[in-house]
Amino acid sequence: MLVNRLVWKIGGEAGYGIQNAGMTVSKIFKELGLYVFATLEYPSLIRGGHNTFTVRADNDRITSEILPVDILVCLDEATLNLHKDELTKDGAIIYDNALNVKAKKIRKDIRLLPLPILEFSKQYGADFKVMMATFAIGATIKLLGISTQVAEQVITMQLSTKGQDVLNSNFEALNNGYNELKTAAFKIEMKPKKKREDLILIDGNTAIALGAIRSGCKYFSAYPMTPSTSIMEYVAKNQEKHNMIMHQAEDEISAINSCLGASYAGIRSMTATSGGGFALMNEALSLSGSSEMPIVIVLGQRPGPATGLPTRTEQGDLLYAVHGGHGEFPRIVMAPGDVTECFNMTLDAFNMADKYQIPIIILTDKHIAASVETTTEFKSDNYKIDRGELLLKVNTKLRLKEKFKRYAFTKTGVSPRTIPGVSNGMQCSIGDEHDEEGYIIEDAVGRKRMYEKRANKNKGIIKSLNNKCIEVFGNKNAKTAIISWGSNKGIILEALKSLKNCKLIQVKILHPFPGAELAKKVGRSKIIIVEQNGTSQLGQLIKQNTSLKISDYLLKYDGRAFTPEEIINHMRRKK
Amino acid sequence: MIPSIELETKGLPNWCPGCGNYGILTALKQALSELDIPQKDIVLTSGIGCSSKIPHWVRVYAYNGLHGRALPLAEGIRLANNKLTVITCGGDGDGYAEGTAHFIHFSRYNMNIKYFVHDNQVYGLTKGQVSPTSDEGFVTKTTPFGSVEKALNPLIMALSAGATFAARGYAGNVSQLKELMKKAIMHKGSALLDILQPCVTFNHKNTYEWYSKRVYELETPLKTRNEAISKAAEWGEKIPVGVFFDSDEETYEDKLPQLKEKSLIEEEPKTDIKQLLKELK
Structure with a gap:
């Protein structure tokens, strides 16, 4: 038995x-x-x-x-x-x-x-x-x-x-x-065993919502869209005791713009949606880039194009998350692979958003958002909220000889930020190209300098993320590496129990793409890409950013998550 | 009281000479200077268009965002810090075309935000196209044979969507406009102030002369929402300006227990998730 x-x-x-x-x-x-x-x-x-x-x-x-x-x-x-x-x-x-x-x-x-x-x-x-x-x-x-x-x-x-x-x-x-x-x-x-008191039963969306609460996020605005809706419902339920506001906006455009407004006024804000809603948010994503306003966006993928399969799963929006929004501006795209990563990455996302004054996209999918698993209780005792260069205290007074410069040129590209209520801190945050004080400019020299100030943040971002973007699982000496991202992690880990000569290389940060770190972790292994889309969007990023050779792809786009059996069968056929 | 010199910025407006926006800017600065609100607690949000550049010439906190999206910015700011005085400025294209949905829902939310729309019935910054408030038959570059559309009535829209304050001003009457702005700012709840604004470059129909012949002042607000809506429909030979409706109702912010004592920004974040984790065990 x-x-x-x-x-x-x-x-x-x-x-x-x-x-x-x-x-x-x-x-x-x-x-x-x-x-x-x-x-x-x-x-x-x-x-x-x-x-x-x-x-x-x-x-x-x-x-x-x-x-x-x-x-x-x-x-x-x-x-x-x-x-x-x-x-x-x-x-x-x-x-x-x-x-x-x-x-x-x-x-x-x-x-x-x-x-x-x-x-x-x-x-x-x-x-x-x-x-x-x-x-x-x-x-x-x-x-x-x-x-x-x-x-x-x-x-x-x-x-x-x-x-x-x-x-x-x-x-x-x-x-x-x-x-x-x-x-x-x-x-x-x-047969009953001793109940483990340190285990919790949780889905990805709840883990993200918990992460937001733990991060001190105080404003959440969204428009319901599968598979992200349960995040807003969880926040709504707990908003009062955690001193947050959950505002269900009239559309995704309003949701993200009000998040930028809340962020401007000094509190951490978050929105969550799926591909279609993210499309509506794109212009404001770009405004976050120009006005250097921190925001965390959860993009829970489902199969497209258009309405697609609303309640199924896919990873077809990776390149969209990387490139979405007009113009060029720094951002981070991160993809958690399990519920614990959903929680931990949300904590990091808020700190990184504040530190670099940029938009952060947490890229999930229906499979991770809605699947429920038991895991060890999340630990966050060491987490420190880092608001970066934010002058947070309202009703204080800045002592400055000249007018406050919201977009002051600095070595790191990150400038101090004031919020309404601070005397002498008056500033204009803006989507037009601007000078250090936030006034509209048109001149070529000024534009080039301000563009470079923003782009300069990438150096710090890459340094902060160094060696934190890739994780290797399974037999480290295996000659075959399955490279994958997001919710496939758990499925591949399950498959690895039967594939002793394979390892999993999980890419956790998809942008800025950790090409060097990936190349180092791959070494001479043979690469097989496993992802849930038809054009291997991760494969495209690898080709753009490394000289690694990809030997094989396992792609799926029928709206259902991989099963470990599919991965095992594919790998065995290859031999 | 804010000394008017403190409201100056380093630049000078770049609107066309004679633009109605100058009157609106003057009225706004006078209103802010006369009210008893600390300068550091005033926030101005705006979208895109000639009028949306106004934050560059009034020294307060400002967020100059996207076309049509200035109201959601204001809503986020207000919910983050409900001690602030939040004003949104924009044009008729910004608020009544691109941002229509936000305008309707702003009226309905009854958040304490003041919306000043510089309504010149034409698109200025894109150089002369038809607007939702253009009169039927109005000739522009995109309606060379005259507009076939009916003009939208912003006051009726705001009132029917639930705005608790609705007024119309005229850029050609600065002292009256200033008083209307002050009333709107002192009102508790969502306030629309639609401002008739001559565009000397692209609107040769609704000119200073045209408006001056037609506008007359409403002495007192109408008693009921329905009466205010009927009055707001008056448009043609006579155009009423003034406060149409002013009602003291509980705001969105008033209804949130989270904001009973302090604003969100003043409160320490409550990040202890022990209890929430326990519920998952």
């Missing part, structure tokens, strides 16, 4: 509480002291369609979803049709006994577990769909040898605000599901 290694999948129409059910099961496994990685797949609609939530649990840390599935819970027929062939040998299907499975050609080895899911749930009237999921969770835990107490404890935490009636009906559904499943023996058993 296998112990504590499981992939569980639930599927049903939108409106069936698939995501909540998935979170309940994830938390049950976490309570048992196990590591979890969970992903949600859903179409862009509110009712109907096909949603799945897959939860993988293990004794050791896991960083990706895997196939095949051990238990499939079908709340509708579509789930059965679409996923019945994903099951492991001797896997199980939990489904409603009204479903006719005979016509489905299900493999002989698979255990069919029909239960009166719908019949039982009908009594709850309008809530029957959600109760079906809870009932199925009851059957699931029975099959896996998990006690109802643990599940009840998790459900209590999750539904704490919904009132005792809701809680009671859920307990009833859970216990009925548990009791209706008559056979308990299954090839996998989940």
Whole structure:
């Protein structure tokens, strides 16, 4: 019998509480002291369609979803049709006994577990769909040898605000599901370990929002757009106790401009969007460059062009993040590879934005934004908020012989910055080309000097980032290097468990491109690029910035994240 | 009181001689100088256009941003520091074309921001194209046969979207305009002051003479929003100027518990995430 290694999948129409059910099961496994990685797949609609939530649990840390599935819970027929062939040998299907499975050609080895899911749930009237999921969770835990107490404890935490009636009906559904499943023996058993108190269960968006709060960000403005929306929702929920304001703007243009306004007035600000919203923000991104106004922008990618696949994943906006915005100005583009990096990079992003008075883009995608994983609690005791050359105290007075120069020429290209409320600090921040005081200029010499002042910041930026841009994982002596970025990290790490002669080189900072650092880390290894777009945008950056030779590409652009199996198969075929 | 010399900057305006913007600049400087607001606490945001260059000739804190986007800048500034007096200046192209969405939502948010629109019914900086407030039939380089569009009425838009103060001024009457600016600045909430501004170079229809014959002063604001909207529709042989509507309502900022005691900028950031992490355990 296998112990504590499981992939569980639930599927049903939108409106069936698939995501909540998935979170309940994830938390049950976490309570048992196990590591979890969970992903949600859903179409862009509110009712109907096909949603799945897959939860993988293990004794050791896991960083990706895997196939095949051990238990499939079908709340509708579509789930059965679409996923019945994903099951492991001797896997199980939990489904409603009204479903006719005979016509489905299900493999002989698979255990069919029909239960009166719908019949039982009908009594709850309008809530029957959600109760079906809870009932199925009851059957699931029975099959896996998990006690109802643990599940009840998790459900209590999750539904704490919904009132005792809701809680009671859920307990009833859970216990009925548990009791209706008559056979308990299954090839996998989940045995409770000691619960790890240092583990948290978190998705990338929440990690970024937490990072923003930890960084002292006080203003967040955005327009809802998948896959970034949950960042604004998390900030909105916690704004009052953390002394922040979350303003849902009328559009992305307003959102980013109001962030620049808040930044001008002296507080840290952030916005989050996806490709389409980022397109609307481009002009203001450029204003951040000209007016040297710090801002942190989260660009959560999804497949384009245009509306594309709103709820799926892709890495098609890398070059757009690097080049977006008209004109030339310094910026940093960073791409976290897991939830911990989402948190840590957000802390760095705010400090770098302030230090260099530039825009920072945190480039994520739906896979990292919405996937949930257990990880060690974030540590940030040593984090110090560094506001750079900001003269922060309102109601103070500058002692200057001449007028304050907002864009004073300095060695580093970074000039001191005042904020409204400081006496004698009056200044004009501006999108027109300007002189040191912020007045509009037209002359060639002045323009060249101010351009070079801004460009000069790149030297400091590159120095600050030196040796922090690339990370190597796996067998360091391997002759084959998979080079990748962003959310692929966890999937490739999972694949490396089976690929002993490969290493992963993760590029964490995509701009300014760390060409020298990458070349050093690659050495003489053979390069294979793995990324989620069709034109290998990372490959293009490598070619532009290094003389490295790329031997092979594994590219994917079907809107679904890689699976470790796809990477393993590709690498094995190559040999 | 700010001595008027303190409001001077190193440059001189580069508007055309006779431009209505001079009257607006004079009125603005006089208004700021007469009000009891510390100079360090005044912020001016602007967009792009002849009028949006005004921060260069009034010495206060300023953010001269993008075309049509000066109001969102002001909103961010106001929420970051609600002790500041925040004024946005721009033209009719800036506010009623490029930035229409922001104008409508600004009116609705009721944040304490004053929006002064230098409305010359024509595009000046791009050298003479039609504007959303151009009269129907108006001939410009882009409407050589006369504009086929209806003119937009900014006061009706602001009032129907929820602005708590709406006024119209005239650049040809500086002392009256100054008083209107002072009233707008002292108003608590979103205030629109649409300013009739002759453009001597590109608008040969709505001239000083044309306006002077038509404008008359409203004695008191209208009592209700609906009456104010009806009055604002009056345009033609007679054009009313003055305060159309002035209502004391709770502002966006008033409704935020975060701003009850101090502004965001004054408060130490609350960065302790222990409790939030605990919720994830």
